[in-house]
Each structure stands twice: as structure tokens, then as C-alpha cells.
Amino acid sequence: MNLFYQPEIPRGANFLSPEESRHAVKVLRMKNLDTIDITDGQGSFYHAQITEANAAKCEFEILNTKSVARRPFEISIAVAPTKNIDRTEWFLEKAVEIGVERIYFMDCQNSERHHINQDRLMKIVISAMKQSVQAWIPEITELIPFKEVLKKKAQQKFICHATNEHPNMLHTAAQKNSHYLVLIGPEGDFSPEEIKDAQVNNFEIVSLGPNRLRTETAALTACQILNFINL
Amino acid sequence: MNLFYQPEIPRGANFLSPEESRHAVKVLRMKNLDTIDITDGQGSFYHAQITEANAAKCEFEILNTKSVARRPFEISIAVAPTKNIDRTEWFLEKAVEIGVERIYFMDCQNSERHHINQDRLMKIVISAMKQSVQAWIPEITELIPFKEVLKKKAQQKFICHATNEHPNMLHTAAQKNSHYLVLIGPEGDFSPEEIKDAQVNNFEIVSLGPNRLRTETAALTACQILNFINL
Missing domain, CATH: 2.40.240.20 (Hypothetical PUA domain-like; domain 1)
Structure with a gap:
């Protein structure tokens, strides 16, 4: 088709x-x-x-x-674009295929890329939406500062960060049928200040699983987990 | 590190x-x-x-x-390599990062690619294993015929195929702590004969979710779901 x-x-x-x-x-x-x-x-x-x-x-x-009705849940992922933009483009295509409502491109302290080509990224979104036969187009943003992302509204707000002691897992912390916002840091991770800032703004620190994941893999895994708990 | x-x-x-x-x-x-x-x-x-x-x-x-002990479950994914090999390489990297034990490259009736470079693919496996700090290297095979994959042993065997009427979902059909083998077809899907052949060999037809997914996205999603139910 x-x-x-x-x-x-x-x-x-x-x-x-x-x-x-x-x-x-x-x-x-x-x-x-x-x-x-x-x-x-x-x-x-x-x-x-x-x-x-x-x-x-x-x-x-x-x-x-x-x-086609909107899904009863809403996934927003905020991600720092990768140094090699191909990795971000792959994430974008896959996230749209499996289902995502909104992607914020986020500029962090340790970001290795401070520019994106939104037109090019939008073409990937359109192509993936058509390919996977969906009727709602996900929204993507220009690159916005980390602090601005913290002000975005959602019912459940998470920041992915590896902690060794008893990690709080995204799949247990997230509830069904909610509006989620998940922050995924750059290759160099979030800075301690950013983590603290997110916590002050009611973002919960979560882990995605046992393995160390690349930025784009973490972003896609967060998206998969949130789709999965709503299956 | x-x-x-x-x-x-x-x-x-x-x-x-x-x-x-x-x-x-x-x-x-x-x-x-x-x-x-x-x-x-x-x-x-x-x-x-x-x-x-x-x-x-x-x-x-x-x-x-x-x-490091082996995981108490084992994920084997059999996938038809994509026409554009980049898509298969991307799947391979991501599957290794999130966790997979074995990947069979499978030659199907509708396959658009009948050759793979196993050395190159193995380099991707090694790099992703190191990147995600794992102590067990996943196994990958040469391209093997569909009929041979059907003979591979596993406790739970699945073939991904879109059916409209009341799909059997992989995440409910798969049990925790098992050895899974999941077949993912080529861009042109499995042939009706292949589907029938798999069923005769006790493969259960499953769906991964509501969206139509590309081959490599389906393969990764199967892998994510099986990791997820074992979290």
C-alpha cells in the first residue's frame, strides 16, 4: 500500500x-x-x-x-542530537514507525552537536509515517535549550540516567494511559547540574535496563518501553 | 570505559x-x-x-x-537481510546493545539479498558488545535457507506475520525465562508456503503491535519485547 x-x-x-x-x-x-x-x-x-x-x-x-482517534497515551521524547547525525535520523525513523507523538531536540551542556536541519528531519518523519501507515504526524522541534525542555508539560516526567544503586526502572515507574516526557542525554551524558535541575522540576530519574546504551538506542528503547506498557 | x-x-x-x-x-x-x-x-x-x-x-x-552468568533466557532472532544492508547492520548493532544471544541470517523466497559479508557483520557485533560493556558475544550465522532455520531448537518458536483478525501478540505468547526463536521475514514478507511450513514445524504466528514495521524495525522490536518481558 x-x-x-x-x-x-x-x-x-x-x-x-x-x-x-x-x-x-x-x-x-x-x-x-x-x-x-x-x-x-x-x-x-x-x-x-x-x-x-x-x-x-x-x-x-x-x-x-x-x-483515527488519538492514542489514549502520549509519548514525548527529548533527545540531544548525536555528533553523527545519522544516528539521530535512524532513531527518528524508528520512533515514528513504532509510535511517538513528539520529539524535542535538546541542547545540553555536553552536547556534541548544536545544529540540526529540521526540514531534513521532517522529511524522515513524513516518510516513516507513510511507510507505517499512520494518520497522525509526530511533531518535532528545532533545537531548544535544556532549561526550556524542563518547562514542558506532561503527566509523568522522566530523565534517563544510569545510577548503580537500585535503579528506578522506566517500565515500572510509568503508568498506562498517561502523557510521558522522557529526557535522553548526549554522548557525554547530562551534567550533574542538569540532573539536579531536572529533579527540582519534578523529573524522576529512571533506568531503561541493565546495558549501557548509546544515546539513540536509549531514546528508542524508552519509546519502545512506553509503547509496550500500553499494548 | x-x-x-x-x-x-x-x-x-x-x-x-x-x-x-x-x-x-x-x-x-x-x-x-x-x-x-x-x-x-x-x-x-x-x-x-x-x-x-x-x-x-x-x-x-x-x-x-x-x-558473568548467562542470562536465564535466550533470544534467537532469524531475519532475512534487507536489500539495503545498512538497515541490517543497524539492527545488528542495536540488538547487541539491548541484548540478544543469536542471530540467524535467513534466505527466504522473497528475500531481496542473497549474500552477506559475515566478517563485516561480526565486527559490528564486537564493537556493539564492547560499547555496551557485555561479557558474552552474540553468535551470528552465515546466510542459511529458511527450511534449515525451521529445524533450529528453541522452547518457544514464533513467526511474525500480520494477520488482521485478533492477532496473537508476542508479548503475551512469550513466557519469561525461556529460549525464544523469532522469525522475521524479508521486505516482501514470507510466502504463504513458508508460513504454512513454519506452522507445521510448531512455530506460532505472532504480531508485534499495531503498526506496519520495516524488516529491521520488526526484528529489533521482537528483541526489545523479549528483553522487556524478562526485565
Whole structure:
């Protein structure tokens, strides 16, 4: 199944973007009267028929609409982008596939990267949403300071940090059907000040499991655990 | 912490491989009397002191040894390598980080890749084992036919396959402290014959969750779920 993305359908758009039009008409060789599936990324799937198979502006008529409810829980992950951006891009693709509502890119004291290309990252999000056939597009942010992330609202707030004595595990600390915000530090870990600052702001220190994980593996594992406890 | 790998310690080796020697002496600039940590990948960590900081053959003396027991469960994942091998390599790195005992590379009817470079994949396994500070090295195989994988022994055998009606979920079907074998199909999915063949061989059809996942995401998610139920 090829799913197309057109966020403007709720505002009356009946055509695909130039990029999506090209994909439908040039790559997939779709023609007038062929049917396609589209999402607006805002909770709806549309089954539609192509009325004008134009490779620059492929027009369609909606045959029927299916609404998908928001999940009863909400996962927000705040992560420091990795020095090698490929690792962050992998995390992003996988997190979207398995399910995530929001990703905050976070600038920490020990961050090794202070710049991200949000347009490029958004393309990865869109592609993964289409690939995994989802109707809600996750939100991603520009790089924002650690202190600003601390002000974000959530019902359960966690900061991942390895402590040796009796770790508090994310999968037992997190409750079902909640809105979670989990902070994942950079390669050099959070600074002691950041940990303290998070605690003052009611973030609970948690561990993800017994192994030492890379930043992007930790971020994905947090996402997997929160999806898992809600299965 | 930099962990080195020397599988020959149980057979008396008191030196690092040329590659590891170069890393210790040239890159990390370690000198005589510096201490290092080594694993043999067979359940032991060694704390050792460098006696000859030679960049081609770095010799050491073991100060103390710590044994790590095998986990009380065992995860074997059989996966069809992806067309784009980067995706398989990424899965391999992440699976080793979070914990896996064995990966069978499997040749299926719809496989898009019929060749793997086992040496290259083994390097990824070693690097991820060291990175995540583990004392047991996971096993990986050459590419083996689907029918041979069906003969592999395990206490609980699963094949991941999307079915719409009331899916049997891996996280409820799998019991704690068992030896699991999970089959993950290629991009074009298993053929109907393969599914039937697996069922005849007592593999249970399972689903990993609500979303459609890429091959490598499904393989990693299976691994995460099995680690998770044993936390």
C-alpha cells in the first residue's frame, strides 16, 4: 500500500504536492481513475480517485474518509542530537514507525552537536509515517535549550540516567494511559547540574535496563518501553 | 570505559590483537603500567595491567577476573537481510546493545539479498558488545535457507506475520525465562508456503503491535519485547 501525505485536505486541497504528484504519476505510473490512499497527518485517511494524473499537480476526488482517534497515551521524547547525525535520523525513523507523538531536540551542556536541519528531519518523519501507515504526524522541534525542555508539560516526567544503586526502572515507574516526557542525554551524558535541575522540576530519574546504551538506542528503547506498557 | 576484546584469554593469550593493540597504544596512548579492561566474549571481564605497550602486540598481566552468568533466557532472532544492508547492520548493532544471544541470517523466497559479508557483520557485533560493556558475544550465522532455520531448537518458536483478525501478540505468547526463536521475514514478507511450513514445524504466528514495521524495525522490536518481558 502506498500512502500519500497532503496536510491541506481539511482546508480543501484536492491535489498532491509536486513531490507526491511526481511519485504517483512518474514513479508509480498512476493514471486517471486509479485510486489512492492519502493521510492529512491530522487523524484522517482518505480513499480517493485520481481525476487528473498530472506529474506536477495530481488532482483527486475523495471517495471516503476514515478517522483515527488519538492514542489514549502520549509519548514525548527529548533527545540531544548525536555528533553523527545519522544516528539521530535512524532513531527518528524508528520512533515514528513504532509510535511517538513528539520529539524535542535538546541542547545540553555536553552536547556534541548544536545544529540540526529540521526540514531534513521532517522529511524522515513524513516518510516513516507513510511507510507505517499512520494518520497522525509526530511533531518535532528545532533545537531548544535544556532549561526550556524542563518547562514542558506532561503527566509523568522522566530523565534517563544510569545510577548503580537500585535503579528506578522506566517500565515500572510509568503508568498506562498517561502523557510521558522522557529526557535522553548526549554522548557525554547530562551534567550533574542538569540532573539536579531536572529533579527540582519534578523529573524522576529512571533506568531503561541493565546495558549501557548509546544515546539513540536509549531514546528508542524508552519509546519502545512506553509503547509496550500500553499494548 | 574502554573495553577491549580478546577471545583467546581462556587459552592463555596475554596480548591484544594487532587492531586492539593499535587502538590502545596509538589512539588512546596507553603506556606500561596503565590498566585496561578486557572481555573474552565468553562470560569473563578481566582487569589487567599493560606490561608492554607495543602498538602491534600490546601485552598485559591479568590483575583480576570477574565472571558473568548467562542470562536465564535466550533470544534467537532469524531475519532475512534487507536489500539495503545498512538497515541490517543497524539492527545488528542495536540488538547487541539491548541484548540478544543469536542471530540467524535467513534466505527466504522473497528475500531481496542473497549474500552477506559475515566478517563485516561480526565486527559490528564486537564493537556493539564492547560499547555496551557485555561479557558474552552474540553468535551470528552465515546466510542459511529458511527450511534449515525451521529445524533450529528453541522452547518457544514464533513467526511474525500480520494477520488482521485478533492477532496473537508476542508479548503475551512469550513466557519469561525461556529460549525464544523469532522469525522475521524479508521486505516482501514470507510466502504463504513458508508460513504454512513454519506452522507445521510448531512455530506460532505472532504480531508485534499495531503498526506496519520495516524488516529491521520488526526484528529489533521482537528483541526489545523479549528483553522487556524478562526485565
